Amino acid sequence: MPELIKKCPECGGINLFWNKEKGEIICRDCGLVVEDKMVDLGQEWREGAEGEGGEKKRRAGAPMTYTQYDQGLGTEVGTQSDLYSLKDKNRNKFFRLRKWQYRISTAIERNLKLALAELKRVASFLKLPPSVEEEAARIYTMAVQRGLVRGRSMESVVSGSLYAACRRHEVPRTLDELSEASGIEKKEIGRTYRFITRELQITVMPSNPSDYIPRFASSLKLSAEAQSESVEILHKAQKAELTSGRGPTGIAAAALYVAALINGEKRTQREVADVAGVTEVTIRNRYKELLDELDLEKEIKKVKKKKK
DNA sequence: AAGACGAAAGTGGTTGA
């Protein structure tokens, strides 16, 4: 743990946790990601576009994809030196074109200004670290430049960008949380999220259940022991291939529920379900699978006996 | 009385013809 940060700026708690793998510092009391030092992956987007031809992987220049060259937005219309070489007739044409470009670019700028303000608002509501906010802004900018906002509300694209940025930085928020923060419907966010990641060819790793643990655990006020216990359970669950195809939040919730039970800090299924944004039924299903595959019964019985 | 459990029917999204 670096010396500089000793207290959580959000809640003043001193229960900070330095996750070396992810290079971030998490407050165990309120779940705030105090600082993250993740390497910025922003320039690597195009490298993620797998396997079609070699020339598509060009690296230099502004962050735009090769298809943008067709769309003309990246090109300037007419410079001074061009103008002098034109006859009067054509001059008018070029003035018109320049006017067009001016309109387009100011429209984009105006949109960006509004959208980035909204983005900042939502990001601070969710207490997201600056790097995530920045990444979301970049994603949004690309979306605007490629005209992906057309036909969608600005807010939903902002939310989609944020959702994508969170997942890329492995501090995922659930769609419900994004929805609450932005006031956009859950499915709308999901739709635009899928749309923009596909169109921009952003590769997002499927989110890992353990990424949710610190936040959920702190909302439930669970001890650090229970938290690491749940992470361990998750590891085992992953080995037993219980995690593929399932919703990561459900698994995380079940692991937390079991861990709380084992540690004698029992929470009701309802409580866990609420913070994880899933239903009790889902927790029960995952919970049952966990008990079947991993032999946790003994541990739970142990705790029960102790109580008596 | 509250929580845990399970069955059944419904929802939204993915997949494969």
Place this chain on the structure above:
DNA sequence: TCAACAACTTTCGTCTT
């Protein structure tokens, strides 16, 4: 484009603490 399908939710009745 449509139907089958899996994951998840909603709802509700029953059992346990």
